[in-house]
Amino acid sequence: MNLKIATALTQALSLIVCVMIARWYVGPWLRKQERADALIALLWVHVFRYVALQVYSAQQAGFPISDAARDRIVYGDMAGMLLAIIAISALRIRANWSIPLVWLLIAETLIDTVTNIADGIHEQLFGVANNVTWMVVTFYVPILMVTLGLTIWQLYSRNGEALEGSVSSAPIELRITS
Numbered sequence: 006m007n008l009k010i011a012t013a014l015t016q017a018l019s020l021i022v023c024v025m026i027a028r029w030y031v032g033p034w035l036r037k038q039e040r041a042d043a044l045i046a047l048l049w050v051h052v053f054r055y056v057a058l059q060v061y062s063a064q065q066a067g068f069p070i071s072d073a074a075r076d077r078i079v080y081g082d083m084a085g086m087l088l089a090i091i092a093i094s095a096l097r098i099r100a101n102w103s104i105p106l107v108w109l110l111i112a113e114t115l116i117d118t119v120t121n122i123a124d125g126i127h128e129q130l131f132g133v134a135n136n137v138t139w140m141v142v143t144f145y146v147p148i149l150m151v152t153l154g155l156t157i158w159q160l161y162s163r164n165g166e167a168l169e170g171s172v173s174s175a176p177i178e179l180r181i182t183s
Contacts, residue, residue, distance in 0.1 A: 031155060
């Protein structure tokens with residue numbers, strides 16, 4: 006099996022596994038949460054998009070990506086990360102502008118994904134990733150895509166639903182019993 010087939014197989018398997026987890030566990034759990042809390046949980050996955058900064062290391066180690074494509078990946082993912090952090094913060098305080106911000110994150114993520122796929126095809130990058138880049142492409146990206154789908158589902162299925170009460174900022178109490 007060559008690297009291109011292994012990458013495609015791993016991406017497909019990761020996507021299947023993520024959809025199964027989403028359907029069996031995450032979806033039912035999300036239905037029990039308040040709208041804002043469900044969205045917050047989904048958006049946390051996007052906060053780690055700064056992992057795209059590893060493309061500088063990958064390029065230095067021989068990943069054949071152009072500087073322009075590298076920069077589009079980094080800027081797109083850093084923008085997504087910042088939007089996710091701002092949206093989470095807005096949802097936590099139940100700001101009325103938080104839902105449009107989540108939609109903006111979705112749009113940014115879709116544009117970023119299409120741009121990255123187009124760059125990958127143009128520069129023939131599919132099947133040449135290795136090390137951390139391979140892990141990002143085969144595991145993290147499918148998780149992002151399934152989470153994006155769940156976020157869209159939550160926005161559509163709960164359209165018009167109030168954001169509900171505020172998030173408790175009380176400290177967690179630990180009880181030690183002997």
